[in-house]
Amino acid sequence: MVETGAVRLHVQRIGPRDGRAATATVVLVHGLLTDSLASYYFTVAPAFAAAGLDVVMYDLRGHGRSERPAEGYTLDDNIDDLAALLDRLGVTGPVHLVGNSYGGTVAFGYAARRPERAASVTLIESEPATAAWAVKLGGILDRVVTQLAHNEPDAVAWIAEHRGHNTARLARGAARLARDTTLGRDIPASRVLTEEEITAVRCPVLAVYGGDSDLAELAPWLQALLPRCRTVVIPGHEHSVLVEAAATVGGEVLALVRETRPTGAEVR
Structure with missing residues (x-):
């Protein structure tokens, strides 16, 4: 449990088990209501750690094992939580943000607010606010x-x-x-982003959608709006593409991380 100053958050952090220093940090943000960090823990997180990454995943306020305050659930509240959590964990370098559904909106909002802290953003069945x-x-x-x-x-x-x-x-x-x-x-x-704030996100962005999801129609819009955006549509899946096609989704994220991080860089 990590006390951010506003709320206690349940965090799981895993990394390489062979003594290697992690080459980058990836932060996994889950979706609303029925979701929790478990959707990552039992899908892509172990593969990310095995690939040499420092993996941070946490339950959003009100979800999983995190504290459930009666109020304070705007998008900015959740972005504040993410920023405070990384500070408490001592993660100082740019991070690769991965967000599923609402978690992607939180991740993108953090990248818009703190561009110097975002190495890349992956939106899984998600969109900017x-x-x-x-x-x-x-x-x-x-x-x-x-x-x-x-x-x-x-x-x-x-x-x-x-x-x-x-x-x-x-x-x-x-x-x-x-x-x-x-x-x-x-x-x-919640406060939403202007088009200028969205286009100001200059880090690489990966957007992954299920081919049978109505969100897949966002792919051309994102590619037109964001200068460094790549979209992947996985046929035969809907909103649960992270769980149903974990190997494919994880492979796309790892490819992005490898393309983005400096060779030989170590996480701090």
């Missing part, structure tokens, strides 16, 4: 609050019957988070 993003998240979170949090027993029973007990367990946790905190109001009200 725009006015359209805020409207979309508002609709999603409103449905979570009205259909899940306020009707939890029936909703969770339906999910257990049709999606399995593990998904129902995650949904129960999401319902508590939406009901007991201001997350559902805070995120749609």
